[in-house]
Amino acid sequence: MKKMMLLILSSLVVLVAAGCGKKEDYKPVAINEGVDRCEVCNMLIEDDHNATQLILKDGKPLKFDDLGDLFVWTKEHGLDEVGQRFVRDYHSLEWLKLEEAYYVYDKTFQTPMAFGVYSFKDKASAEKFIEEQGKGTLMSASELDSHSWEPNMDMMKGHGHDHEGHGNGQSEGSEESHGSDNSHGDGHKDGLGDSHGDGAEPSHGDSHNNEGAKDEHKEGTEHSDPSDHGEHKEDAVLKKDNEHSEK
Template sequence: MEKMNKRWILAMVLFLGTVMLTACGQKYAAVPINEEVDICAICNMQVKDDAFATQLTTKDGKNYKFDDIGCMNEWKKQNGTDNIGMDYVRDYNDKEWIEFSKATYVYDASLKTPMAYGVLNFKDKASAEAFVAEQGVGTIMTADELASHDWTQNMDNMNMEGDGHGHSHDGDGMNHDMGQGSDHDMSEGDHQEGQSKENSGHH
């Protein structure tokens, strides 16, 4: 009887341990991206529901999303990793959420990502190797190897995308403002000239 009680207690302990582990896993589960409200915790850009989005949840339940894995790395540099419950990246091919430590990565400065860090995520090494073989560029890395990666942004990619929008917007704005200013000044000048002639006539 005593032996049966010990077995029952052991079984309950194992069961409760499994339940607790499952609950912890659910607590840190990846959260769906909501493009309407999700903003990168580092660069404050919109987080799109694409293969570049990453996220982490801290042990106290706070979730942070990023538009580029490089931004998530920057968050870790600023805040440390001790309080991270789980961090996720997305597979480049099907956008499946993968634990950061289990993914395989491909880096090349020419690869375009939202913040120009040039790092792509894959669910396994075979997928990463297939991408490199197809594209003809890229260095395959593990999560551990990313720890010593220099995370340099390719400013050529950044400028190429940013300047196209910036110049167009600034140019339109400048021409619009100058045009309004010129019309306004001319109308005031005509008005003043008319008043002068009118006053001269009265005298």
């Protein structure tokens, strides 16, 4: 009986130990292009070789548009709640466990946030890429932790990632633009006020004076015309009488 109990207890201990030692099998999730945004920079993520992700221990995926942003996130939050990190093979886009891949860095390599690191499924692929490009530094997964992870600021500005400067420029430009519109509006208003106030009223009075002058001239003409006709008529009569008497 005691042997049976010992056997049962031993089996339980083995099962518990096996259960504790078993690692969760985390799986990468698909990138939903046009919807998924990077956890660090909030940029939309393209479904390409630069996309990376990590799966938290509670099963929640966090996605990044650049391997550098994944390391920015883990530097701030640590790895205690991280179940697995994934990168993609540069050529096939196959998802790889971060610790199993190899990496090539050069500051001129174009990545979304200008960190310049590409990932490869094996060392041979990474070395061949360096040979083809004529540049690049080979790194293992363990070397990523000591990498500086400094983005190439010149490339970021060239790709329009200088959000702060661009935003300020837009804001200032908009304010100046609206200010100019307002001043233009005030000037336009003043101009209308002057034309209606200074120019319109005198011209209106002048038109009345002109009309009055026309009326007076007309009346004068009407009064003078009958007398003129009368004088001409008398002259004609006298002329006829003289002619008649001479005959």
